[in-house]
Amino acid sequence: MGRKILLVTTDQQRYDTIGANGGTLGRTPVIDALAAEGYRYERAIPQSVVCMPSRSTILTGQHPSTHGVWMNGVPLPRDAPSVAALLRDAGYRTALIGKAHFEPFIDPFMRFVENALAQKGTVPSGGAHRGFEHLELASHGAAGPLHYARWLRENHPEFASMFYSALDGDLQVNAAGGGDTGAPQVHFNAVPRDCYHTDWVADRTIAWLSSLDASDDWFAWMSFPDPHHPWDPPQTELGRIDWRDVPLPAGYPQSAPEREAILDAKPRHWRMWYDGTLVSNFEAPTGWVPATLTAEQVREVNARNAVECELIDEAIGRVMGAIETRGWGDQVDVIFTTDHGEFQGDFGLLFKGPYHVDSLMRLPLVWRPAPVSCNAPGVVSSPVGLVDLAPTIASIAGLAKPEWMQGRVLPSPDATPGLDDGSDLATHSPREEVLTEWDSELYGVSVYLRTVSTSQWVCTAYLPGTLYDGSEGELYNLADDPLQQVNLWDDPLRRSQRDDLLSLLWERQPQRRSPRLDLEAPV
Amino acid sequence: MRASVRRQIRLPLPAKRVWELVGDPSRLPEWFDGIVSATVEGSSRTIVTGGGIAMPEQIVTNDSLQRRFQYRITSPLMREHLSTIDVIDLDDSTSLVSYSADADPASMALVIAGAAGAALRNLCSVLEGNQMEPSA
Numbered sequence: 001m002g003r004k005i006l007l008v009t010t011d012q013q014r015y016d017t018i019g020a021n022g023g024t025l026g027r028t029p030v031i032d033a034l035a036a037e038g039y040r041y042e043r044a045i046p047q048s049v050v051c052m053p054s055r056s057t058i059l060t061g062q063h064p065s066t067h068g069v070w071m072n073g074v075p076l077p078r079d080a081p082s083v084a085a086l087l088r089d090a091g092y093r094t095a096l097i098g099k100a101h102f103e104p105f106i107d108p109f110m111r112f113v114e115n116a117l118a119q120k121g122t123v124p125s126g127g128a129h130r131g132f133e134h135l136e137l138a139s140h141g142a143a144g145p146l147h148y149a150r151w152l153r154e155n156h157p158e159f160a161s162m163f164y165s166a167l168d169g170d171l172q173v174n175a176a177g178g179g180d181t182g183a184p185q186v187h188f189n190a191v192p193r194d195c196y197h198t199d200w201v202a203d204r205t206i207a208w209l210s211s212l213d214a215s216d217d218w219f220a221w222m223s224f225p226d227p228h229h230p231w232d233p234p235q236t237e238l239g240r241i242d243w244r245d246v247p248l249p250a251g252y253p254q255s256a257p258e259r260e261a262i263l264d265a266k267p268r269h270w271r272m273w274y275d276g277t278l279v280s281n282f283e284a285p286t287g288w289v290p291a292t293l294t295a296e297q298v299r300e301v302n303a304r305n306a307v308e309c310e311l312i313d314e315a316i317g318r319v320m321g322a323i324e325t326r327g328w329g330d331q332v333d334v335i336f337t338t339d340h341g342e343f344q345g346d347f348g349l350l351f352k353g354p355y356h357v358d359s360l361m362r363l364p365l366v367w368r369p370a371p372v373s374c375n376a377p378g379v380v381s382s383p384v385g386l387v388d389l390a391p392t393i394a395s396i397a398g399l400a401k402p403e404w405m406q407g408r409v410l411p412s413p414d415a416t417p418g419l420d421d422g423s424d425l426a427t428h429s430p431r432e433e434v435l436t437e438w439d440s441e442l443y444g445v446s447v448y449l450r451t452v453s454t455s456q457w458v459c460t461a462y463l464p465g466t467l468y469d470g471s472e473g474e475l476y477n478l479a480d481d482p483l484q485q486v487n488l489w490d491d492p493l494r495r496s497q498r499d500d501l502l503s504l505l506w507e508r509q510p511q512r513r514s515p516r517l518d519l520e521a522p523v
Numbered sequence: 524m525r526a527s528v529r530r531q532i533r534l535p536l537p538a539k540r541v542w543e544l545v546g547d548p549s550r551l552p553e554w555f556d557g558i559v560s561a562t563v564e565g566s567s568r569t570i571v572t573g574g575g576i577a578m579p580e581q582i583v584t585n586d587s588l589q590r591r592f593q594y595r596i597t598s599p600l601m602r603e604h605l606s607t608i609d610v611i612d613l614d615d616s617t618s619l620v621s622y623s624a625d626a627d628p629a630s631m632a633l634v635i636a637g638a639a640g641a642a643l644r645n646l647c648s649v650l651e652g653n654q655m656e657p658s659a
Contacts, residue, residue: 110557110573111557111573145574443526518530520637
């Protein structure tokens with residue numbers, strides 16, 4: 001009998017939203033306890049700052065260039081490698097419950113398995129899809145073909161219309177404002193808490209775990225759609241945090257001239273998006289201009305986001321309780337993380353896009369090894385990537401890292417740094433650097449970024465596209481500038497540092513999939 | 524906002540053979556994954572998607588000399604739409620097939636052309652007698 005594995009992911013959650021990382025707005029005692037008992041990573045970095053590429057990296061252990069999902073709307077090939085398939089082949093029972101998003105959501109032709117499956121049940125034809133024998137899927141509301149939306153419409157149709165519509169009638173990201181401040185994607189939602197998708201994901205996970213034999217080895221990916229926008233948690237829960245009491249984030253420059261001066265020192269698409277003259281990708285409403293964002297709207301968005309994080313924490317607590325009840329408490333490794341971050345007011349912005357800064361790239365990550373493994377808890381400050389999750393999960397299951405995985409096993413706090421010789425010990429060694437990439441091509445606008453992050457630096461090179469000629473970039477010194485407000489790319493005093501980082505960036509570029517996959521839907 | 528999105532593929536098959544399939548509006552479900560039926564009456568075609576959505580279309584061009592097929596979706600989902608399929612003979616027993624979608628709203632251009640791109644990749648195997656992969 002091996003160790004059982006619970007992978008918990010959220011969607012679009014910032015590093016500073018959990019108490020263990022210093023967050024003070026929402027209470028996250030369950031995740032904080034997991035962190036205290038296990039490993040807490042202070043610099044976990046995604047390989048893409050949008051959902052589909054990042055989730056594909058979690059599943060495959062590959063960088064986006066290699067698995068090929070270069071942007072939302074590019075489906076992960078059906079035959080892509082999968083850590084879930086690896087575990088299933090080794091005898092694990094496997095499930096994915098909640099948000100998958102390896103395939104596009106917008107699918108009127110119902111071409112994709114994720115969308116078609118809910119009409120047929122929870123077991124894909126052939127016995128598994130991407131290695132998961134059981135899938136119960138959800139997205140951010142009550143619309144669409146996935147299991148949660150169907151369940152809500154069939155069992156509680158009175159609540160189905162209460163959610164915010166994430167897309168508008170033109171299938172664009174909805175710009176409509178709501179709540180008390182008119183912030184975009186904020187909405188009062190009268191759905192009862194026990195019918196909201198966060199609790200549904202936990203309920204369905206508990207139900208699946210209950211179906212297993214006590215001796216089964218299992219891998220469950222419990223994937224919450226929140227705290228991704230829309231920010232429409234059950235309104236009965238809004239009293240937890242009064243948005244009027246929420247402090248403005250340190251990354252929110254409070255005067256417009258201050259915001260604009262910071263943005264103007266960055267490559268020009270930052271300011272163009274802020275002014276509403278450019279939307280380079282599908283990740284933010286085209287009908288909303290960030291320059292109109294008010295301090296009150298930032299407070300309300302952050303309050304609602306924190307409420308959603310509290311609900312997630314409590315849902316994880318219920319699942320942990322069910323695991324204890326089954327007698328598995330000592331045998332379960334728990335990994336908690338998210339796919340990417342969110343601006344939430346930093347730089348005067350919301351949502352996400354081609355912006356490689358901590359708002360979107362510094363993620364919460366906790367690994368609580370199974371208590372039976374007797375690992376000493378601690379904190380890891382060296383950079384790690386979501387590309388490291390698949391090798392870690394394989395390692396927990398006692399499986400050797402397959403050649404197709406590009407990551408390393410997440411280091412423990414006492415791991416030997418600096419090994420990079422291909423040995424088994426090096427597989428467990430802390431990294432020097434983590435890579436992140438961005439490719440977007442939408443309606444004639446293309447942006448391509450390649451980023452290397454180290455413990456102290458974030459260096460982003462801009463490749464030639466419709467906005468840039470390839471000479472632009474960003475360079476931030478995290479030690480001096482934790483908010484990444486001062487771009488040192490053109491600072492002559494930092495030229496050698498920049499050149500060294502660029503050498504590292506180009507030297508470590510992953511293998512590119514060929515031929516390149518097509519964009520098949522907006523998201 | 525409107526958009527124009529194109530997908531294309533080069534096939535190791537003569538244009539005449541490709542056109543025999545692509546130029547027949549009733550045979551669309553044979554090669555376009557996610558379209559379960561196509562009913563043609565005169566210059567009207569109604570397709571039904573795998574999601575159960577019925578889309579009325581107007582056939583604008585079906586020119587076997589140019590090997591060009593054009594249609595408009597006339598559903599209220601669209602303010603404007605024109606899709607164009609061209610099968611171009613490359614004179615070496617190969618052909619280039621392009622499928623472009625012009626639409627308002629813009630997202631629909633990408634949805635149609637995105638699905639069409641996958642359909643074009645299916646074309647070769649369908650023409651050579653292989654079945655499309657089921658979706659679930």
